Amino acid sequence: MISVPLVDLKAQYAAIKFEIDSAIQRVLDNTGFILGPEVANFEAVFAAYVGAKGAVGMASGTAALQLALLACDVGPGDEVITSAHTFIATAEAISWCGARPVFVDIDPRTFNLDPNKVEDALTSRTKAIVPVHLYGQSADMAPLLELARRKGLWVIEDAAQAHGAEYQGHRCGTLGHLACFSFYPGKNLGAYGDAGAVTGNDMALLARIRRLRDHGRTGKYIHDEIGFGERLDALQAAVLSTKISHLESWTEQRRAHAREYNELLADCDVVTPAEQPGNRHVYHLYVIRTLRRDELLKHLTDRRIGAGIHYPTPLHRQPAYLKLGYGNINLPNTEQAAKDVLSLPIYPEMTLAQVNHVAKTVREFFKV
Numbered sequence: 001m002i003s004v005p006l007v008d009l010k011a012q013y014a015a016i017k018f019e020i021d022s023a024i025q026r027v028l029d030n031t032g033f034i035l036g037p038e039v040a041n042f043e044a045v046f047a048a049y050v051g052a053k054g055a056v057g058m059a060s061g062t063a064a065l066q067l068a069l070l071a072c073d074v075g076p077g078d079e080v081i082t083s084a085h086t087f088i089a090t091a092e093a094i095s096w097c098g099a100r101p102v103f104v105d106i107d108p109r110t111f112n113l114d115p116n117k118v119e120d121a122l123t124s125r126t127k128a129i130v131p132v133h134l135y136g137q138s139a140d141m142a143p144l145l146e147l148a149r150r151k152g153l154w155v156i157e158d159a160a161q162a163h164g165a166e167y168q169g170h171r172c173g174t175l176g177h178l179a180c181f182s183f184y185p186g187k188n189l190g191a192y193g194d195a196g197a198v199t200g201n202d203m204a205l206l207a208r209i210r211r212l213r214d215h216g217r218t219g220k221y222i223h224d225e226i227g228f229g230e231r232l233d234a235l236q237a238a239v240l241s242t243k244i245s246h247l248e249s250w251t252e253q254r255r256a257h258a259r260e261y262n263e264l265l266a267d268c269d270v271v272t273p274a275e276q277p278g279n280r281h282v283y284h285l286y287v288i289r290t291l292r293r294d295e296l297l298k299h300l301t302d303r304r305i306g307a308g309i310h311y312p313t314p315l316h317r318q319p320a321y322l323k324l325g326y327g328n329i330n331l332p333n334t335e336q337a338a339k340d341v342l343s344l345p346i347y348p349e350m351t352l353a354q355v356n357h358v359a360k361t362v363r364e365f366f367k368v
């Protein structure tokens with residue numbers, strides 16, 4: 001039986017082994033492991049890729065989110081609007097700044113924040129909005145940005161799943177005041193360990209994040225404010241600088257696999273992803289919806305197909321947030337999504353035969 005994993009990092013490494021091994025060897029030969037030219041070079045290349053004025057390399061996507069919020073002076077007494085249908089890091093970063101995440105329901109077509117509901121959730125304490133570009137598709141940014149401008153709010157994109165995604169011709173990472181990326185190994189641009197970045201066009205904000213990530217330093221032993229040890233390291237920067245030259249072709253391969261799945265699953269009783277007009281979806285995940293999700297997951301798992309659920313428990317139902325009194329919130333679209341989403345395998349190196357095999361196995365389940 002053919003087995004198809006949810007992601008296959010080995011296939012990617014095999015395709016670029018020589019380039020990666022030489023990049024790592026270069027860092028070892030230079031023994032410059034912290035910041036330095038490798039990190040500065042990656043920051044410049046990544047900022048150019050996104051189309052932002054600057055980028056700051058971070059130790060993880062979570063650190064990127066937390067320090068971006070802190071740089072906007074988000075803190076105790078503030079509320080920050082975000083989605084509960086996301087990875088917990090989005091909300092953790094808000095909580096660790098001392099602010100309160102306010103979860104707003106999603107648009108069921110895109111799984112991203114519903115701008116109309118965001119407006120209803122604003123209070124005098126609202127300080128920022130953190131839209132997540134979930135699964136690789138941009139949130140509906142125009143109404144969110146308009147609202148933020150009107151109310152004087154910060155907009156910090158969680159672009160951890162959206163490397164190269166576009167909204168009305170602009171890349172995610174340039175839309176809000178700041179944007180946060182993760183280079184966790186399985187992300188569309190993945191390091192060989194933890195890594196992340198903040199991008200933006202406001203050089204003063206980026207300079208503050210640059211200080212915060214490195215112990216608030218303005219000189220070797222001069223610390224201007226209480227900071228963190230959340231730097232991107234040189235080995236990860238070298239890996240990322242190598243991999244970013246392949247990112248566009250990898251993204252096109254993901255998009256081709258998604259188009260193939262869309263066609264092959266058209267007559268199944270599932271909802272396939274809805275790329276909105278004006279968006280470029282980068283398919284970090286290919287997520288379908290079905291009321292028979294758990295049965296289909298078992299059908300696929302039994303046949304050695306690596307399907308997954310992103311995410312099975314909305315954040316306001318997580319023990320960590322239940323303890324903070326989030327039990328009574330009502331987010332019907334979020335709760336429905338947690339029950340019916342299913343991620344099918346997608347990664348650039350997937351073969352057409354593998355896409356066909358996964359689709360055939362899904363079709364077999366629905367007897368079409």
Ligand SMILES: *Cc1c(COP(=O)(O)O)cnc(C)c1O
Binds near residue numbers: 086
């Ligand atoms: C991966 C991810 C993060 C966290 O990134 P790390 O690099 O793992 O810290 C944050 N938000 C979303 C939506 C993610 O997918």
